Amino acid sequence: DLCDNTFVIQEVLKVEILAIEDRDYNGEFEVEIKISSRERPTISLIDFKLYDNIVIQGTTIDVGTTTTKIELDGKEFDAKVNGSFKIDLNVGDMDGDGDIFEDSELLGVVDSFATIMGDCINTRSYTIMNIGDGTVTLKPDVRELMNYDDFNLTEMDPTVPVSGKEIYMYAVIENVGNYKASDVVVSVDHFGYTLLSYCNISSNYIYVGDMYPTKPYGEVGVLWDDMNDALHGVGESWKVQNGTLSVEAGSIGNSLQFTNDADLGSEGKLFVDLTSYENFMDYETLSFLVWSSDDNNENFQFVLTDSNGKEAKWSISRPNKDSWDDRIVNLKSPHVKDTDFDLSKIKKVSFSSLNGPGGEFYRFDHIMLQKKELGPGIKKVILLRLKAPVVSYEEYHPITIGVNYKMEYVNIEGEDVEENFQEEFKQNINVYPKTVQLRIKQFVSYKKLILGEESDVTVTVENTGDLKAYDLEITDYLPSGLELTEGEASKTLGELSPGESTEFSYRMKAKEIGDYELITKVRYKDERGESYEMQSFPVSIIVYKEFPRLDMRKNIDKTNIVINEHIIVVLVVTNTGNKPAKDIVIVDSIPEEFSLTSSKEEEITGNVNVFKIDRMNPNEKKVFSYIIKADEPGKHTLKGCKVRYSDYENNYFEYESPDVNIDVSGIPKLNLEYSLSRESVQDGE
Known part of the structure; x- marks a missing residue:
């Protein structure tokens, strides 16, 4: 079919028709084609290191005292903070009683919750490190399967394995191809090493799941309403259960609009049956404008149906009466989803639970599918805690990472095809005997x-x-x-x-x-x-013989506090030398476990306070202060501040004050339970 300028030969090559020309006008056409390798996934090991320790970094999220949308692991959740943290893990008010937090619980510091449920390795859970004023700090729990962004690599130093010593194997995999890899499974051959697992792994296989290519998409969004990247024209119509739905010219442009003869049936459903399966996997969100003359505040539903009749549903709030409102659907986070629902094979798109039948109640316009702008990014980390073999001299003990995955597609005959791929990455590692260092x-x-x-x-x-x-x-x-x-x-x-x-x-x-x-x-x-x-x-x-000397001291008003308590930090600098000092700069950093709440100084960059003094004479003293708040429990160190200065002969000096230690305690969480032996009593009992 020369009308389609791209097709596949024997599932191996992609052929693009560049030109068709009848040069001699004799009915014989010359066809110019371009043949190239077709799309395929490629899982690659892009980083492999061994560490003595790992550092998992927390994320601070802004959460309001009223319901706020937050995003975790590609899903949206309703949450709020009011002394404690509350999150709706069931996503939405599906029973329509107005309470989105009906199945949630109050969470405090050190409590955990899961955003993705599966077996131990594939469960994605977080521990609450701090609850602040309008913020919550979360740290992902450690598993054998982690995300690349979970780690603070700047604080992790690679190591070499030593006889009998515990180490962490850190391996990063990425789909560097141009097609989805399905059912990715990683195997680790660590013969000679002892596996010290988090999830009691009985074998050396880790199921990763699907991995999408991480090359940037050239197209960010596409206007859609009939799934062929084309707008409906005036007079065209979608199907409704009984009647028609016309596309009419309006103030927002052509819009999908009910007409008086449209009967939506008891389900109030508007739908389009697609002529072929459509793959929504490449898209993150679907947005649309909606108008309604109805003042009912009940939600309606957006529904996708796959080729096997499995459905995913999103609960959508109704627009304000007689106004066009934006609505966004997170395609990867349905509120309700059938088991085995396949987002890559969509056969029907529906709006349901619409008020009707009959009447011009709703209009829909500017339906837009959005792709995320992906940089080198979606990477998975295989994290194993291992104990090195016991050796008396340097020995060779390699670790091999194996990856198995599939490519699934429909060929030109309309048949489902599944291809299997396998990669192997051998890491040459020497284990060293114990030494004195x-x-x-x-x-x-x-x-x-x-x-x-x-x-x-x-x-x-x-x-x-x-x-x-x-x-x-x-x-x-x-x-x-x-x-x-x-x-x-x-x-x-x-x-x-x-x-x-x-x-x-x-x-x-x-x-x-x-x-x-x-x-x-x-x-x-x-x-x-x-x-x-x-x-x-x-x-x-x-x-x-003589020079200025700046003596620096860092003091705090208390060394034992509870989380969220404030501390006053006082810096005292004194010129104990016998010459004036000039161009004095004091740099004082604040640990990431604390936050700055008050400072009168002129320069504050991130978690760094900078204090400047033009000149200090011998025996002169300066005092600075600021207030910080403890955000995480534990034993912490406030690093000494650094002071840099010079004399008037341009000799330069530097001094660092001693560190200050501080102990931050958590706040206990108390649950009150009570019971009654019976619910009614007689007078005097």
Whole structure:
């Protein structure tokens, strides 16, 4: 059929007719065609990493004290916040009594709820981290199947597997093809590793479901009313159960309009039977304008029927009387849906529960199907918690990700076709034996000193490895221009277990002007008696004759609070040096578990306060304050603020104040229950 310029040959190639021409005018036509590979899905592994820890990020959603529409996992829910959080997980008031929250419950902090129900892996649930003033913060619960956006990758550092150590396998899959992949199943061959699952997986197979291509759509929306991307003309009509529905010219353009001879029957139904199956899967929403002369406030319904007679229904509120109103249908979130309803094979589109029969009660216009503008995006994460094999030396232990999926379509003979695809991605991984790993940290209270001034030094050595360290000798070597005035600049220790740390402190004095380096060295042995030596990065110490010194302190009015309680943060900066300081900038960050509620300062960017001072003379003091609110329970740290400044010879300095710890408690949720032994009693009983 040359009228259709695209068709498929043997389900392998796509053929496009570019031109048809009778050059010699003899009835013999030349046809120019373009042959290319047809559409197909392709599931690819786009990222694979191993982590010691994962960080799941929360999302803060604006929710009103009255009913608000919120979107989670592609679905719309009615919700509201009034001290507690309330969400209608059944979506809508389908019994028409006006109460959309009749089957919901009051939820508090640390309560959970599910937006998608299935087996353990495919259930999508959230824990409430905080309920604020018009907001709720939700964090998705951890499963073997997660969404790409669930993770805060900036706070996750990749690792290598160590003998017997627990790790997280993070694998991201994406449909990089140009057609839907159906029934995607991922298998993980982790031979030698022990699976520590969340959902008690009995096999290594994870059902992902359908995955759509993530290439951007070129077309965002399409006007529709007869499913052939064409508007009805005046005089054309849709079917009604008894009678006709005309398309008439109106103030909004051509609109679908009841005429007096239209009898909608007892169901009040207007519908169109489609000549062929239509695929609504590519679309996210259907919007339309609706007009009604009826002042009844009962909802009507939008209904889609698939090729097997299965239905999905959306409850639609009626427009204001005698006015055109917008209505939007979320195609992926019907209020009521039959089991096995197939959005990819729609055979009938209906408006039902309309008042009638007869009379010009309703008009519909500007029916628009909308596609989402998708960037590289819809990705799924396979997350497995594994225990590495026990090894005595470096060993090769690969992990292989297998993906099976299908492509379903109707061929040119009208037959349902199902093709199967399989991909395999082998990850070459070496497992390392346990080792001793020491980390050296040096804290120096003042790295730039005035001649004769003192500075406190604290050295911490932590065993971050997997084996004990023995016979430790830790030594700070002070240069000749620095003098020990208090404490010891060394320490010996018999053993240091994994996860443990040791420290020592001393005070030193600037004895000579100059530039110096402070280095810590550690000697130790492993369990086999082999000796090792390591040293820290050098810390630069500069001794001046005179210069400005800004001492910074960060204080809070209380260290133990409950969630949503306010804290006053006070910053005190003092020039304890012997020269003026200029161009002073104080940068103070606020942890993500807190929110800023009040600050008088000139610059606030996100969760960062910036304070500026032009000049501070010796012994001069400045005080700043602001108020924050605790949004999440737990033990938190308010990081020390940083101060940067210079002298009038353009020497630059920087100082960071100590951290401040704070403990935030949650608010208990109490449920009151009571019972009566009987409902009626006699006087005096």
